[in-house]
Amino acid sequence: MTAVRPDIAPKQAPEATRFPTGFVWGAATAAYQVEGAAAEDGRTPSIWDTFSHTPGKVHNGDTGDIAADHYHRFRDDVALMKQLGLKAYRFSISWSRVQPTGRGPAVERGLDFYRKLVDELLEAGIAPVATLYHWDLPQELEDAGGWPQRVTAERFADYAAIMAGALGDRVATWTTFNEPWCSAFLGYGSGVHAPGRTEPASALRAAHHLNLAHGRAIEVLRGQLPAAAQTSVTLNLHQVRPLTASAADADAARRIDAVGNRIFTGPMLKGAYPEDLLADTAHLVDWPTLVQDGDLAAISRPVDVLGVNYYTPTLVSTPAEGAGSTRNDGHGASDYSPWPGSEHVAFHLAEGKERTAMNWAIDPDGLYNLLLDVTREHPGVPLMVTENGAAFDDYVSPEGRVEDPERIAYLHGHLDAVQRAVADGADVRGYFLWSLMDNFEWAYGYSKRFGTVYVDYASQRRIPKASAHWYADVIRRHALPSAGLS
Numbered sequence: 001m002t003a004v005r006p007d008i009a010p011k012q013a014p015e016a017t018r019f020p021t022g023f024v025w026g027a028a029t030a031a032y033q034v035e036g037a038a039a040e041d042g043r044t045p046s047i048w049d050t051f052s053h054t055p056g057k058v059h060n061g062d063t064g065d066i067a068a069d070h071y072h073r074f075r076d077d078v079a080l081m082k083q084l085g086l087k088a089y090r091f092s093i094s095w096s097r098v099q100p101t102g103r104g105p106a107v108e109r110g111l112d113f114y115r116k117l118v119d120e121l122l123e124a125g126i127a128p129v130a131t132l133y134h135w136d137l138p139q140e141l142e143d144a145g146g147w148p149q150r151v152t153a154e155r156f157a158d159y160a161a162i163m164a165g166a167l168g169d170r171v172a173t174w175t176t177f178n179e180p181w182c183s184a185f186l187g188y189g190s191g192v193h194a195p196g197r198t199e200p201a202s203a204l205r206a207a208h209h210l211n212l213a214h215g216r217a218i219e220v221l222r223g224q225l226p227a228a229a230q231t232s233v234t235l236n237l238h239q240v241r242p243l244t245a246s247a248a249d250a251d252a253a254r255r256i257d258a259v260g261n262r263i264f265t266g267p268m269l270k271g272a273y274p275e276d277l278l279a280d281t282a283h284l285v286d287w288p289t290l291v292q293d294g295d296l297a298a299i300s301r302p303v304d305v306l307g308v309n310y311y312t313p314t315l316v317s318t319p320a321e322g323a324g325s326t327r328n329d330g331h332g333a334s335d336y337s338p339w340p341g342s343e344h345v346a347f348h349l350a351e352g353k354e355r356t357a358m359n360w361a362i363d364p365d366g367l368y369n370l371l372l373d374v375t376r377e378h379p380g381v382p383l384m385v386t387e388n389g390a391a392f393d394d395y396v397s398p399e400g401r402v403e404d405p406e407r408i409a410y411l412h413g414h415l416d417a418v419q420r421a422v423a424d425g426a427d428v429r430g431y432f433l434w435s436l437m438d439n440f441e442w443a444y445g446y447s448k449r450f451g452t453v454y455v456d457y458a459s460q461r462r463i464p465k466a467s468a469h470w471y472a473d474v475i476r477r478h479a480l481p482s483a484g485l486s
């Protein structure tokens with residue numbers, strides 16, 4: 001493990017540029033992306049094990065069988081987090097590691113891994129932030145129908161109870177879901193994610209059952225956790241912009257905002273599905289049958305924090321009649337759309353912006369606007385940036401260093417956007433860099449490196465990139481360095 005570079009001495013920042021008192025500095029990962037140990041200690045396959053082992057689904061045939069081997073190296077990884085000065089670590093729990101069939105009693109060996117991880121974090125003075133679900137449904141539950149089936153929400157509530165019982169005394173922040181939009185619409189709509197189904201109606205049904213599962217889990221967590229514990233959900237809210245000022249493009253933006261964002265924020269934060277979403281998708285789903293009495297009350301149980309993930313804005317238009325629609329929506333290539341009811345909407349890459357290795361436009365103003373939009377739309381809901389970061393083509397220099405100035409610039413710009421949003425009224429409580437370390441980037445396998453720590457997969461050696469040293473310095477200062485110091 002490489003030590004944190006001491007060559008950037010912390011300097012006291014002027015008051016104006018310091019982040020709010022108590023602002024949390026963290027980094028995030030997810031179970032299937034880092035843990036490995038896919039068949040150890042009783043863990044059974046999740047939908048991502050099945051999907052990644054299906055030829056043609058993941059770049060290069062990569063799987064999460066070993067990933068970053070975090071399951072065996074978590075103590076070293078926590079030591080590294082401590083060296084970087086992280087105050088919080090956001091990780092997810094592999095459902096099929098703790099409840100292999102997705103039903104019934106938990107496997108103690110699986111729970112033990114998370115108990116040990118959490119104890120190690122607490123010992124290091126790092127707050128654990130646990131996400132119950134980051135896309136890895138136990139395969140047995142998918143075989144029984146998966147998220148399009150209502151019963152899956154009940155299974156999830158049982159699983160939440162198991163985890164609250166096992167870790168509720170030591171994890172203070174709980175997140176039900178990470179990016180349920182991806183689970184529903186990439187998993188069951190475009191099929192670029194597990195389980196790879198391409199059924200628009202099932203995608204919408206999945207979205208409702210993910211919402212319901214969230215609400216049921218919040219009820220369970222609230223009933224079992226200490227009063228001081230915080231509950232949350234993390235959404236990848238699309239910062240949707242119309243391509244032009246035309247009414248047609250405004251309608252495209254409204255539609256994508258509905259099926260990309262308000263399908264979750266509506267029921268969760270306002271207790272109702274948006275009328276326009278119901279109208280746009282009425283030909284696919286019988287909403288009055290799908291949404292049963294009491295569902296909306298359950299889904300809208302209050303959360304303490306809303307997690308927001310942001311990478312790039314979403315630029316849309318309504319193509320002229322007869323013109324083919326393009327789908328540069330950044331969510332992977334598929335003949336099937338992840339936008340049920342709005343398949344005709346065209347997606348564009350913003351001109352004149354630098355891009356990351358994902359071909360995503362770099363646009364910090366998108367984060368600023370998103371945080372203020374959410375603040376206006378849902379006043380009084382505290383926010384946490386639970387993911388933000390970028391993939392670049394990192395490599396180890398002959399001197400053994402990884403220089404990633406583009407990532408430093410990306411992080412600087414986006415943290416500056418957070419500061420501006422806070423100054424303009426957004427209640428942002430913290431920031432989690434995605435990701436702590438390079439990992440399995442879903443359908444892209446190991447070809448995309450989002451980590452601030454480089455992982456040499458052959459040796460599993462960790463090398464903090466220049467951005468990790470930069471981020472450690474930001475954390476020490478509790479402020480951004482002024483231009484030139486970074």
Ligand code: IFM
Binds near residue numbers: 179434441442
């Ligand atoms: O790696 C993913 C993560 O699992 C969820 N949010 C986006 C990241 C980058 O694509």
